Amino acid sequence: MKLSVTDRIEVRPAQSCDTDLARAPWDLDAMPGYGPGASRADVIPEPVSRPGQLPQAYREMSEEELHGRIVAAKEALGERLVILGHFYQRDEVVQYADFVGDSFQLANAALTRDQAEWIVFCGVHFMAETADILAREGQQVIxxxxxxxxxxxxxxxxxxxxxxxxxxxxxxxxxxxxxEPDAEGKLPVIPVTYMNSSAALKAFCGRNNGIVCTSSNAAAVLEWAFERAHRVLFFPDQHLGRNTAKAMGVPLEQMPMWNPRQPLGGNNEADLLEAKVLLWHGFCSVHRRFTTAQIDQARAEHPGVKIIVHPECPMPVVDAADAAGSTDAIKKFVAASEPGDTIAIGTEINMVNRLAAEYPDRTIFCLDPVICPCSTMYRIHPGYLAWVLDGLLEGEVHNQITVPQTQARDARTALERMLAAKPR
Structure with missing residues (x-):
């Protein structure tokens, strides 16, 4: 039986979060899987191995000692150091960040610190790779x-x-x-990768006429791509691709899913020839948890509630919300609200809690009643931050992220195309 377009949309939220969230992240670093939280059950493609390596001494330090070490190191290193903190980071880490934002905002923020020799990225692996691609010569990303x-x-x-x-x-x-372009001057297909991808895939796009997008400029990037090609291969997040293309008027029937574990991605040639956007079978485990039932409940319990969700959420959720936007757009949505407003947000819990604390005169809450933070973002802890900063004081660079020069060149090409694709 052939699945309908809606049936093929990945939306299987878990009913509870992992009790291992209470454990220290270094207890989980060597274990299989992504750790506690929403992506606990995600399958890790082989080979992906990124073991943690926090020395025992830092595991045993008190919060007060870790805080003292981080503050002292920041003061000693001065302008030679810049610390970047993603919106989804825990508060215990964000408090030390010189800049807080999404991955691309942070990579660009680092460029404003010419004197910085070390960029410590409190985020996840692909973010640090992007920072290294964009970093100036001599800067080291950690x-x-x-x-x-x-x-x-x-x-x-x-x-x-x-x-x-x-x-x-x-x-x-x-x-x-x-x-080569056809008689219409268009290519048959162009690859588009979301910022949330490896440097290798950004480089793949760079050398194949492709481009990178963020959640805030995905529509502009697709417009850029459609001017140059008949169709787009969009990866890794199916939901951002589907939600963006649908809003641009692309029919769902012309957005087949590409499952890399099946011949022709699970499609036939006729469907691929008719396609406008080929959606990779990928998703964000945190944003996949949000449901239309949660939106219905929020509206029933809070008449007049304003609901905004991230475009990585499944299509039915985005359609049912009042608005959808990137992490920065969500932040601006809340800032533009009025005192007394009630706002339900469909994104990672640390960001939601931080917005609620920043605007105490509004009622702000997460749509998902089961608190399930980003499993991998959770791996950054003050203990790791203190360790890498102490290393810099001692002349040692721990956990440097280095993208090979050829790969970085091609990836930078795709990123530069993204920067040139301005929203209208």
Whole structure:
């Protein structure tokens, strides 16, 4: 039986979160899986191994001692150091950040610190890679805990994307190594990767006429792509691709899912020829948890509630909300609200809690009643931050993230195209 478009939309939220959230992250770093929280059950593609390595002494330090070490190191290192904290980081880490924002905002923020020799990125692996790609010569990027990966980013690996590209080129009758525009001046397909992907996939897009997008400029990027190609291969997040293309008027029937574990992604050639956007079978475990039932409950319990969700949420959730937008858009949505407003938010809990604390004259809460933070973002802890900063004081760079030069060059090309694709 062929599944309908709606049936094929990945939306299977868990009913409870993991009790291991109460454990210290270093107890989980060497264990299989992504750790406690929403992506606990996500399958790790092989080979993905990023073991943590926090020395025992830092595991045993009190909060007060860790705080003292971090503050002292920041003072001693001065302008030679910049600490970046993602919106989804725990408050115990964000308090030390020089900049707080989404991954691309932070990578660009680091560029404003010319004197910084070390960029400590309190986020996840792909974010640190992007910072290294954009960093100036001589700057070193550090990820406090190498176990802080991203399950969504790992759902699209380089080998699988290369294999999909070869299959698609065969269907469209072109040489994958030398794709030329047709009589209309358009390519048969262009790859678009979400910022939440590895440097290898950004580089893949760079050398195949492709581009990177963020959740805030995805529509502008798709417009850019459609001007140059008949269709788009969008990875790794199916929901951002579907929600963005649907809002642009692309019919769901022209957005088949590409499952890398099935021949032709689980499609037939006719569907691929009719496609406008090929959606990779990937998703964010945190945003997949949000449901229309949660929205219905929020409206029933809070008449007049304003609901905003992240576009990584499943399509029915985005359609049922009052608004959808990136983490920065959510922040601006709350800032533009009025005292006394009630706002329900569909995104990671640490950001929601921080907004609620920042605006105590509003009622702000998370749509998901089961608190389930980003499993991998949770891996960053003050203990890791204190360790890498102490290392810098001692002349040692722990956990440096380095993107190979050739890969960085191609990835930078895709990122520069993204920067040139301005929203209208």
């Amino acid at each position: 990820l406090p805990n190498l176990a802080a990966g991203c399950s969504m980013a790992d759902m699209a690996d380089e080998d699988s994307v290369e294999a999909a590209w070869e299959d698609l080129c065969a269907v469209y009758g072109v040489d994958p190594g030398a794709i």
